[in-house]
Amino acid sequence: MGRVHYRWGVVLLLVSCILVGSVRGQQPGADVAVDFGAGTGWGPPRWGTNLWWTDQDAEVWTSRWDEIGFTLARVPVPHALIEPVNDNTDPQVVNPDGYLFDTPIVVSPTLTRTMTYRQWFEALRDRPSVDAMFFFSYLSPWLTDNPPHADFSFPAAPYPPNDLDEYREFVQELLRYLVEEIGFPPERILVEAMNEPDLRCGQDPEVPCFWQNWTMQDVADVVRVTCEAASAVDDRIRVVGLAECCGTDVVRTLLDQYPEGDCLDGLTYHYYSPSGYNLGAALDRAARLGSYGLPVYLDEYGSFEYLSEGQAGGLWHSWALPVLWRAGINPAQYPISEFPGHPEPYGRMGLFRDWTGGWERKPAYWAYTHFFQHVAGREMVSATVSVPLDVLAVHRLTADEVEAALWVVNRGSLSQPDLRFVVQNFPSQVATLQVFDGLIGPGAVTTATVTGAPLVFTATVPAESVRLFVLRASAWAPFRLYLPVILRRYDP
Structure with a gap:
């Protein structure tokens, strides 16, 4: 199995036989599905x-x-x-x-x-x-x-x-x-x-x-x-x-x-x-x-x-x-x-x-x-959302690094717990995931490593909050199977 590493923040790993079925079987539906390879256009050149x-x-x-x-x-x-x-x-x-x-x-x-x-x-x-x-x-x-x-x-x-x-x-x-x-x-x-x-x-x-x-x-x-x-x-x-x-x-x-x-x-x-x-x-x-x-x-x-x-x-x-x-x-x-x-x-x-x-x-x-x-200066990519969130997804590719960012806004009065994020067609099967509270800064509240194809992680987006999820990988990262990551609610 692939491994998950964490530096700080709250990361809950669900390691059981159920995960083995998830890795080898069909992926269940996503609450937020991002297609890294499906560009939808560029934002403005200046901000x-x-x-x-x-x-x-x-x-x-x-x-x-x-x-x-x-x-x-x-x-x-x-x-x-x-x-x-x-x-x-x-x-x-x-x-x-x-x-x-x-x-x-x-x-x-x-x-x-x-x-x-x-x-x-x-x-x-x-x-x-x-x-x-x-x-x-x-x-x-x-x-x-x-x-x-x-x-x-x-x-x-x-x-x-x-x-x-x-x-x-x-x-x-x-x-x-x-x-x-x-x-x-x-x-x-x-x-x-x-x-x-x-x-x-x-x-x-x-x-x-x-x-x-x-x-x-x-x-x-x-x-x-x-x-x-x-x-x-x-x-x-x-x-x-x-x-x-x-x-x-x-x-x-x-x-x-x-x-x-x-x-x-x-x-x-x-x-x-x-x-x-x-x-x-x-x-x-x-x-x-x-x-x-x-x-x-x-x-x-x-x-x-x-x-x-x-x-x-x-x-x-x-x-x-x-x-x-x-x-x-x-x-x-x-x-x-x-x-x-x-x-x-x-x-x-x-x-x-x-x-x-x-x-x-x-x-x-x-x-x-x-x-x-x-988010700025990157190409927008397709994002499909099945829950009441505002989501903008972007990607960036350089000679040394690939990156995807998801800007997620929950304007509602209800928390959105345990959402399943699936990033398809990410060029690497090994990525570092950083999670930022969009209204607090500047550092990430959680950092973890996710592996697999597609990349999958689970996170809660609290009511009236903003979350920024950033996936980065070396352009030469090796192939690994993935282990889903559960990112529980962050309360500053």
């Missing part, structure tokens, strides 16, 4: 989140970036912060001293932290697997005819700009600074032409509007000068948009009726689920945008009901990720963390607390970490 930064906490931020393992970082670069006063009166001549990229900006309302864009940009530059999407929210009041927002943490006003040459100068100087001063590879830069032009003033009582008193020609003009600025710096810089909050009408009008739409390299939008487990509207919008043949990014999303709080928040995100994955949507969750002064409920959508909360990681944080580390 990530929306970032914050404070100079004093650089090590914390960068260590969390590396731990989560995202490949897309969305970064706010408001004109109102970067060029609060016009650098000079000639948009053809840049005064570098008028741009505050190297200046520590006091983070309000704490007054104990600063943000220096140079440090932030350099930290992102040094992570070669990460693409950075820079987006613009508010204008400095001198560059718009709209009145500034009252009671704002810094002087800021809605778009559109009243001088397109001056605005082009701002975008071009940002991109030039990134490429020439920071050394940021242009092929890793995306610039989002605008943010939520369709959010009406007063529509969201917590978020001052980003655009006011605008026309479609204003939108087209901003897209045009943004594309011109990107091309002037490096043609490899991608321009995406239009980050609508509430639909797709603005970008589809641009694409259908304005030549400026031709310069977009990708399409972005936002969606916050009002309640429950429902992303239908987000999927519908993605389908409409996908018809244009460009990459689609859902670069802000979350749940107004569950936020990212506690077990419920972690469970919602664990469910949402596979939904977006199957649709091929590049996800960028909002935001990576809480941040002092950020309006609610958006602050509590952060995956971990800020310094005022001791940087505590939430269950949702571990959901993203496990998913990005073990």
Whole structure:
């Protein structure tokens, strides 16, 4: 008979004459059946989140970036912060001293932290697997005819700009600074032409509007000068948009009726689920945008009901990720963390607390970490499920290793005990099985060795929980018979 080894966790081995019959006879039915050889397609090429930064906490931020393992970082670069006063009166001549990229900006309302864009940009530059999407929210009041927002943490006003040459100068100087001063590879830069032009003033009582008193020609003009600025710096810089909050009408009008739409390299939008487990509207919008043949990014999303709080928040995100994955949507969750002064409920959508909360990681944080580390970047494979679970299965093959991962979400109030998992057509008959609690991290709660063809193991998935099962093997593992493994319920 084959052998089972365990390192730690709770592993119950059933060794009896019944097992001999299971090995030599027909396999009984599976609760979850995965076919390693039946690829069903790839998920999105990029996945990530929306970032914050404070100079004093650089090590914390960068260590969390590396731990989560995202490949897309969305970064706010408001004109109102970067060029609060016009650098000079000639948009053809840049005064570098008028741009505050190297200046520590006091983070309000704490007054104990600063943000220096140079440090932030350099930290992102040094992570070669990460693409950075820079987006613009508010204008400095001198560059718009709209009145500034009252009671704002810094002087800021809605778009559109009243001088397109001056605005082009701002975008071009940002991109030039990134490429020439920071050394940021242009092929890793995306610039989002605008943010939520369709959010009406007063529509969201917590978020001052980003655009006011605008026309479609204003939108087209901003897209045009943004594309011109990107091309002037490096043609490899991608321009995406239009980050609508509430639909797709603005970008589809641009694409259908304005030549400026031709310069977009990708399409972005936002969606916050009002309640429950429902992303239908987000999927519908993605389908409409996908018809244009460009990459689609859902670069802000979350749940107004569950936020990212506690077990419920972690469970919602664990469910949402596979939904977006199957649709091929590049996800960028909002935001990576809480941040002092950020309006609610958006602050509590952060995956971990800020310094005022001791940087505590939430269950949702571990959901993203496990998913990005073990599921993202792999090909999806067929999974048949006969019990009320949400299951996404993926595989990966390299010259030295084969791997299968099963992301299993039990949203129900009932435990699913002693489920039989069968993985067919796994290239090796010897595999190491690691079991992770998807809402706790980072290490595996159980590690065992399984052998046989197919690979079979049994596990309980508790109510309202997430389990990640990862099977790995050497590409040259020898043939062995298998011994079923029973992985009893893990209670942290």
